[in-house]
Amino acid sequence: MSRHPPPPQLSDAPLAPGLYVVATPIGNLRDITLRALDVLAAADLVLAEDTRVAGKLLHAFGLSKKLERYDEHAAERAGPKALAVLADGGRVALVSDAGTPLVSDPGFLLVREAIAQGSAVYPIPGASALLAGLSVAGLPTDRFLFAGFPPPKSAARRTFFEELAGIRATLVFFEGGSRVAASLADMAAVFGPREAVVARELTKLYETVTRGSLDDLAADPKMVAPKGEFVLMVGPGRVEAATAADADTALLDALARLRPAEAAAEVAKALGLPRRDLYRRAMALKAGDGE
Template sequence: MATPIVLPALNETPLASGLYVVATPIGNLRDITLRALDVLAQADLVLCEDTRVTGKLLHAYGISAKLERHDEHAAERARPRALAALAEGKRVVLVSDAGTPLISDPGYRLVREASAEGYAVIPIPGASALIAGLSAAGLPTDRFLFAGFPPPKSAARRTFLEELAGIRTTLVFYEGGSRLADSLSDMVSVLGDREAVVCRELTKLYETIYRGPLSALAADPGLDAPRGEIVILVGPGRETEASAADADAALADALTRLKPAEAASEVAKALGLSRRDLYRRAMELKR
C-alpha cells in the first residue's frame, strides 16, 4: 500500500459532539484540508459511500477510524445508527467518495434529521467539482445554476433541458462519460449553440478542459464516451431583444395596475427597452 503522507502534527483540541459534513478530494489526495484531517482523526464514526475509497484516503494520512457504508442503498439502515451515536454525544463524520457531501451525493436526510433533533451540524468545506469547474471555465459566475445529472434517456433529458432553456445563468451539469456525447447533442438542440466548457478528471493525472461552442464539443471525437468524471458548463447564451408584441403585452398587463409612467418604468426595467418609447406606447394603449 502507499506510504502515508507526512504532514504537520494534527490539532489535538477535543472536538465537540455533532455531525461533521466533511469535503474530501475529488482526485488529488493532497487537496484535503488540515481541518478535515483534524476532524477525521477524532471521529467516532465515519459514514462514507464506499469504505474502500475512504479507507484509502485515511491510510494515506495515517488515520484509523470506524467506517460505515452510507450510500443511496445503505442510508436508511445507517441513519438511525448515526443519530443514536449523536444522542450518545459522539462525533459523527459524513463524507462522500469525492468532493463535498450532498452535492449530487447522499446525506440530505441525515443532515435534516440531525438538525431537527437539535444536534450540531458542522460543515468542513473543501474540494468540489462544481466550484473547481466554475473557477476554470471562464464563463459568467455572478449567477449560476447547478442542475446535477441530466436524465439518462434522451426524451426525458430534452424535457429537463427545456425547463432550463430560459434561465439566464451559467448552467452546470455532472455527467458520466458514456452519456456525454448524447447529452451535448441534446444541449445543442434544446439550448442552442452556446459557449460551453467540458471538464474531465479535474485535479487528476489526466485532467483535461475542452472549450468551444456546444456544437463543436458535441462533434469532438475526444468527447465520445471518455473515461472519468465530467463537469459540463454552459454559458447563458445571447440576449434577445423583446419584440413589439412582447412590449405591448407587458404594458397592457402593467397598465391594469399602474399609471402610464409607472408602467413604462416597470416594463423598461424588465425588458431592457427605452422608458421614453414605452411611455409613448403606454399613452397610445391607454387611449
C-alpha cells in the first residue's frame, strides 16, 4: 500500500506569469492545498530551500519539475535566474522546507526584487506552524507578535526577551529542540510566571502541545533536549488598570492634537476606559476646569 495520497485531479486552467509564494505542509502531506499543486505542476521553475525536501514532496504527488536551490547561500546565484524567467513572462514557484515561505524562511529579497522589476507576486496560502500553534494554544490571539528564533547565547537571548517584555500581546517564537529548555529558563527569568505553551512537531506523528506557566515549563524534564520543531508561545503579562492620573495625562496629550470627542475615543481604546467618562473629563480639561 502506498504511503502517500494519490495525486488529485489538477486544474487545466492557465497559470498567469509571476512569482508564486507557495505554502507547503509542515508535517502531514495531506495538508497541501489543491491550488498549491496546480501552481507547482504549471510552474516553469520551482525554487526550494532544500531541493531534496521539495523533490520528495513533488514525487509524493506525481510531479516532476525543474528545481533550483534558493536559500541564503544560493540566493546570489539563483535569484537572477528566477528574475530572468519572470522578466520573460515565466511562472516561478517559491517553496520552503515546510510551511509558508518568508516566515523565518528565505524569500524576502526575491519578492522585493520581483516587485521592483514589475513582476506579479501571488500568495498561495496554506500550512503555517505559527498560525497552527496559535490556533491550539488557548492564549489571546486578538494581538500577537511573531519574533522568530531567539539568539543562541543566553545573554543575548535575555536582552532580546527584555525588549519584548512590555508588549501587550501574545509572543510567538520558533526554537530548535537543543535550546528549548534554555530558552524557557530565560523566558521565565525575564517574563515571570506568564502562561505559556510549547507546541512540538505540529501535524506530525508525535505532535504534542504542553501548557503551563513559564516556571513550570522551564522545570519540566521533558523539555531537556527533545527532538523536533517547536513553537513557543507566551501570553501577555497582566496589565494594571489605568489610574485617573494616567487618563488625564493621555487626554492632555490627545487634546493637543484632537477635538474632545476624538481624544476621548483614542484614550478609551488605549487604556480600556469608558469613552463617555473620558469625554466628560476631556471637556473639563479643555475648559480649564481639570484641577
